[in-house]
Amino acid sequence: MNQNKVAVITGITGQDGAYLAELLLGKGYTVFGTFRRTSSVNFWRLDELGIRNHKDLNLVEYDLTDLSSTIRLVHESKPDEIYNLAAQSFVGVSFEQPITTAEITGMGPVNLLEAIRIVNPKIRFYQASTSEMFGKVQEIPQRESTPFYPRSPYGVAKLYAHWMVINYRESYDIFATSGILFNHESPLRGQEFVTRKITDSVAKIKLGMLEVLELGNMDAKRDWGFAKDYVEGMWRMLQAEKPDTYVLATNRTETVRDFVTMAFKAADIELEWSGSEENEVGIEKSSGRVLVRVNPKYYRPAEVELLIGNPEKAMLSLGWEPKTTLEGLCSMMVESDLRRNEQGFSF
Numbered sequence: 001m002n003q004n005k006v007a008v009i010t011g012i013t014g015q016d017g018a019y020l021a022e023l024l025l026g027k028g029y030t031v032f033g034t035f036r037r038t039s040s041v042n043f044w045r046l047d048e049l050g051i052r053n054h055k056d057l058n059l060v061e062y063d064l065t066d067l068s069s070t071i072r073l074v075h076e077s078k079p080d081e082i083y084n085l086a087a088q089s090f091v092g093v094s095f096e097q098p099i100t101t102a103e104i105t106g107m108g109p110v111n112l113l114e115a116i117r118i119v120n121p122k123i124r125f126y127q128a129s130t131s132e133m134f135g136k137v138q139e140i141p142q143r144e145s146t147p148f149y150p151r152s153p154y155g156v157a158k159l160y161a162h163w164m165v166i167n168y169r170e171s172y173d174i175f176a177t178s179g180i181l182f183n184h185e186s187p188l189r190g191q192e193f194v195t196r197k198i199t200d201s202v203a204k205i206k207l208g209m210l211e212v213l214e215l216g217n218m219d220a221k222r223d224w225g226f227a228k229d230y231v232e233g234m235w236r237m238l239q240a241e242k243p244d245t246y247v248l249a250t251n252r253t254e255t256v257r258d259f260v261t262m263a264f265k266a267a268d269i270e271l272e273w274s275g276s277e278e279n280e281v282g283i284e285k286s287s288g289r290v291l292v293r294v295n296p297k298y299y300r301p302a303e304v305e306l307l308i309g310n311p312e313k314a315m316l317s318l319g320w321e322p323k324t325t326l327e328g329l330c331s332m333m334v335e336s337d338l339r340r341n342e343q344g345f346s347f
């Protein structure tokens with residue numbers, strides 16, 4: 001089991017970083033996990049997984065946009081593998097902060113690629129690419145060969161990084177792999193993302209701590225999987241013989257509205273829908289109370305309407321598969337948010 005390998009994970013304070021660290025530590029890796037210097041660094045995810053003080057975990061202060069510290073990080077940690085998960089990852093914010101998003105999410109990965117080229121071209125590199133690069137529907141289901149049409153500054157920034165990964169692979173023979181991952185969620189998901197916003201609000205409504213959940217576009221369809229299944233896919237990509245590009249997805253898509261209904265059901269609340277567009281409401285069947293309504297402030301200037309991925313390549317060549325159903329994932333998130341809110345905290 002002990003592979004005696006060293007891995008760098010950028011963005012260890014995020015959802016995927018925490019799960020990937022747990023996976024690699026379990027496989028015997030030494031992990032260097034990077035976090036940003038802020039006035040109050042938050043390691044709650046590492047605490048929830050019980051790995052913050054793991055003997056093989058080294059937490060390193062680092063910013064992806066800084067080339068010299070990137071070179072130092074790669075030089076000093078001497079990794080076999082680098083997983084670049086750091087990003088300004090919220091699509092909504094990218095419309096407000098397009099330049100910061102370009103610098104972090106687009107240019108940041110190039111610092112790592114340059115550091116690999118300079119320090120040790122044998123290091124294997126994973127880039128967290130995204131289904132947001134597909135954007136406006138060109139083909140269904142989306143796969144590795146589907147044309148890209150990003151619909152947000154985030155999607156555009158990720159697409160730049162994606163092509164740079166392919167360029168470094170082809171130009172310098174670097175093992176640079178890109179995982180085009182569709183939405184993946186978990187109890188460790190940030191509250192600004194829609195699934196966790198929903199499950200946390202459902203828990204609060206159930207416990208009498210909130211009256212109404214307000215959402216934006218409920219017609220958007222997403223292919224949602226479980227983050228823990230997806231970090232396993234990242235690892236498998238770097239164990240393959242050759243660097244490549246892979247889609248990870250479940251091949252099932254549902255609307256935001258469907259996820260809301262499912263989440264209330266997991267809390268034993270039956271919901272029915274009435275009205276349309278900005279006037280749509282979700283009503284509790286037994287009491288007639290309005291529990292969900294639309295607030296246009298959550299609409300985006302441009303929307304990705306439909307994502308559904310074809311993960312066949314990863315399944316056939318990596319032996320990867322999504323193991324968790326959407327119902328199972330949704331219940332897991334609602335239960336964990338009920339527990340957290342009952343205990344008086346929720347991150």
Ligand code: NDP
Nearest residue numbers: 011013014015016036063064085086087089128130183184
């Ligand atoms: P999170 O938003 O939860 O985590 C992002 C991480 O990046 C955080 O640790 C954050 O640190 C860090 N970060 C942000 N800016 C910088 C910076 N300038 N320097 C160093 N670190 C920085 O994202 P996820 O875990 O959900 O996603 C991981 C990656 O996968 C991201 O790149 C995301 O864009 C991509 N992705 C995610 C998908 C998903 O559905 N979750 C799907 C496809 C791709 P801090 O805590 O300080 O903010």
Ligand code: GDR
Nearest residue numbers: 089091130131132182183192193194195215216217220298
């Ligand atoms: P997404 O995830 O943009 O797909 O990006 P998010 O959960 O933010 O939105 C999903 C869909 O839900 C709609 N929506 C709302 N979204 C949020 N956040 N808040 C709301 O109130 C709300 N109401 C409706 C959105 O308009 C959208 O259509 C995520 C991120 O993790 C990216 O980093 C990653 O690359 C992609 O998934 C794949």
